[in-house]
Amino acid sequence: MAGEVLAAAVPYASSQSLCNSQTSRRVSSLSSILCRDLAPRLLCLQRDLRYTVNDAAYRNNNAVIRSHAKLIDSIAVEKSGIDERLSVPNVYSQQYSIAMKFGGSSVASAARMKEVADLILSFPDENPIIVLSAMGKTTNNLLKAGEVAVSCGVAKCTAISELNAVKDLHLSTVGELQVDPSVITELLEELSQLITGISLMKELTSRTKDYLVSFGERLSTRIFAAYLQLRGVKARQYDAFELGFITTDEFTNAEILDATYPAVAKRLSADWSRDPGLIPVVTGFLGKGHKTGAITTLGRGGSDLTATALGKALGLREIQVWKDVDGVLTCDPNIHPVASPVPFLTFDEAAELAYFGAQVLHPQSMRPAREGNIPVRVKNSYNPQASGTLIQKCRDLSETFLTSIVVKRDVTMLDIVSTRMLGQFGFLARVFTIFEKLGISVDVVATSEVSISLTLDPSKLWSRELIQQASELDHMVKELEKIAVVKLLRKRAIISLIGNVERSSLILEKVFCVFIEKGINVQMISQGASKVNISLIVNDDEAEVCVKALHAAFFENLSSSHADSVPCVLAC
Numbered sequence: 001m002a003g004e005v006l007a008a009a010v011p012y013a014s015s016q017s018l019c020n021s022q023t024s025r026r027v028s029s030l031s032s033i034l035c036r037d038l039a040p041r042l043l044c045l046q047r048d049l050r051y052t053v054n055d056a057a058y059r060n061n062n063a064v065i066r067s068h069a070k071l072i073d074s075i076a077v078e079k080s081g082i083d084e085r086l087s088v089p090n091v092y093s094q095q096y097s098i099a100m101k102f103g104g105s106s107v108a109s110a111a112r113m114k115e116v117a118d119l120i121l122s123f124p125d126e127n128p129i130i131v132l133s134a135m136g137k138t139t140n141n142l143l144k145a146g147e148v149a150v151s152c153g154v155a156k157c158t159a160i161s162e163l164n165a166v167k168d169l170h171l172s173t174v175g176e177l178q179v180d181p182s183v184i185t186e187l188l189e190e191l192s193q194l195i196t197g198i199s200l201m202k203e204l205t206s207r208t209k210d211y212l213v214s215f216g217e218r219l220s221t222r223i224f225a226a227y228l229q230l231r232g233v234k235a236r237q238y239d240a241f242e243l244g245f246i247t248t249d250e251f252t253n254a255e256i257l258d259a260t261y262p263a264v265a266k267r268l269s270a271d272w273s274r275d276p277g278l279i280p281v282v283t284g285f286l287g288k289g290h291k292t293g294a295i296t297t298l299g300r301g302g303s304d305l306t307a308t309a310l311g312k313a314l315g316l317r318e319i320q321v322w323k324d325v326d327g328v329l330t331c332d333p334n335i336h337p338v339a340s341p342v343p344f345l346t347f348d349e350a351a352e353l354a355y356f357g358a359q360v361l362h363p364q365s366m367r368p369a370r371e372g373n374i375p376v377r378v379k380n381s382y383n384p385q386a387s388g389t390l391i392q393k394c395r396d397l398s399e400t401f402l403t404s405i406v407v408k409r410d411v412t413m414l415d416i417v418s419t420r421m422l423g424q425f426g427f428l429a430r431v432f433t434i435f436e437k438l439g440i441s442v443d444v445v446a447t448s449e450v451s452i453s454l455t456l457d458p459s460k461l462w463s464r465e466l467i468q469q470a471s472e473l474d475h476m477v478k479e480l481e482k483i484a485v486v487k488l489l490r491k492r493a494i495i496s497l498i499g500n501v502e503r504s505s506l507i508l509e510k511v512f513c514v515f516i517e518k519g520i521n522v523q524m525i526s527q528g529a530s531k532v533n534i535s536l537i538v539n540d541d542e543a544e545v546c547v548k549a550l551h552a553a554f555f556e557n558l559s560s561s562h563a564d565s566v567p568c569v570l571a572c
């Protein structure tokens with residue numbers, strides 16, 4: 001298909017002699033005059049061109065260059081007011097259009113996989129890339145099986161109930177879907193060997209953990225791609241670590257490296273050219289460490305990030321993440337079931353919400369979407385009719401007061417009061433150098449001239465073994481005590497209010513009314529530079545009461561008084 005697109009572009013080419021550098025210059029000069037709705041297309045074009053220029057295989061491909069020239073010309077035409085958009089071939093729009101990510105809850109069983117397949121096929125005009133997580137609780141079961149294997153002894157490995165639950169689930173799914181079991185038999189055998197290996201070694205390193213949990217996504221995608229094929233769909237399974245997802249070697253919490261985007265775009269584009277109409281089924285969550293070459297994972301819930309990275313790599317029209325809730329909700333429904341969907345969010349709001357504890361999105365997942373300016377839609381695979389949440393660069397905040405309440409539990413807080421051995425600058429610098437050296441991330445900070453209160457990011461701390469955590473905290477306190485009096489306060493919670501911080505006084509007025517009524521004392525308060533978040537620290541055992549009471553005050557007994565006098569604010 002891409003071959004056809006390129007061939008179609010040849011007659012339109014404005015200059016047969018256009019060379020790569022000329023094309024680059026034209027892209028750059030045009031970027032300055034582009035109106036906003038064309039920017040994402042130009043970005044996509046610039047990136048595509050960069051790959052083309054950098055790639056020896058494409059270097060002499062005049063057809064590619066000519067198609068770029070045609071696209072650049074089309075953008076210029078649009079700028080001058082003559083909209084030829086519909087008659088212009090666009091390389092990407094004729095390949096993949098959207099990414100559809102389905103989480104563990106959406107593909108938890110054979111029945112769910114059938115429904116997800118129906119859902120995908122109910123969009124016949126789309127050319128989707130599918131991203132899947134592991135089925136149901138498979139990731140947790142694999143981790144548990146690994147932990148048990150460390151101490152149970154080789155002879156008992158075959159009896160590990162979590163291992164057998166994983167095997168049974170996948171074998172019964174294959175049976176119910178009438179897929180050939182050979183698509184997973186080798187993987188299941190490899191998994192058993194790995195568990196035996198862990199048992200023999202009596203240790204489960206984070207590198208091995210990533211290899212172990214990778215079986216979840218590798219199994220689910222193989223089954224689902226085979227099932228789509230049975231239904232006559234041209235589906236193909238991809239392991240992200242073979243597709244070009246290159247990451248840091250920080251096992252269990254790896255970061256996607258920039259080299260991923262061109263590698264993935266090149267590979268998927270080439271495969272489409274060979275096989276137009278192809279539907280890739282890609283493992284979420286997984287990557288390949290750039291130094292070790294070993295399988296890495298992107299942190300729990302990382303399949304969201306895989307989907308947004310694919311969206312950016314291919315300049316897709318939209319990234320859809322399909323969950324088991326009607327979108328991003330006003331608070332965690334497990335704490336307060338009356339939570340309702342939030343229709344619109346900005347990338348910044350969604351990122352803040354995810355970072356401060358809303359389980360619904362991976363904390364880093366907004367970054368590629370924001371960089372590529374690709375809208376993200378959060379939808380419910382159990383209720384596709386629900387409109388969900390649309391996350392984009394900007395939204396009208398004129399009606400917005402508070403958007404969502406999120407809570408991060410079991411947080412450690414530090415009160416650090418200077419002994420005045422150092423000046424103020426020296427004090428702050430020394431404190432943060434200690435955190436840097438120990439690799440401990442800080443979430444919320446409030447400072448005065450001689451003291452700092454802050455919370456430690458639990459996700460970074462919890463990724464360490466318990467013993468390591470305790471000794472690190474001990475070491476950190478000892479270091480800080482050289483310059484300060486330190487109080488370590490455990491079992492705190494961060495309640496973050498995501499909303500229109502232009503109205504922070506009104507928000508805080510209401511918050512403090514609620515807290516006074518409930519007799520709750522706020523121990524620290526911080527309004528981040530992001531301007532969409534106010535964070536309050538309370539005791540962990542008060543967190544649920546706070547969230548319910550705040551939700552009732554902000555979302556359940558709405559009076560129009562706050563919205564009336566507010567000017568229109570466009571958040572970007």
Ligand SMILES: Nc1ncnc2c1ncn2[C@@H]1O[C@H](COP(=O)(O)OP(=O)(O)O)[C@@H](O)[C@H]1O
Pocket residue numbers: 102103104105106133301322323324325327328329330331332333334357358359360361404
């Ligand atoms: N603010 C929120 N909005 C929506 N869901 C939330 C929120 N906070 C917590 N959740 C939880 O996140 C879950 C969805 O995220 P997740 O389990 O990662 O989905 P999936 O595995 O399908 O990707 C919901 O079932 C819900 O319990």
Ligand SMILES: N[C@@H](CC(=O)OP(=O)(O)O)C(=O)O
Pocket residue numbers: 102103104105133134139140216284285299300301302303304
């Ligand atoms: N399976 C991985 C990755 C993931 O993204 O899962 P989910 O989409 O179900 O949150 C996990 O459980 O963390």
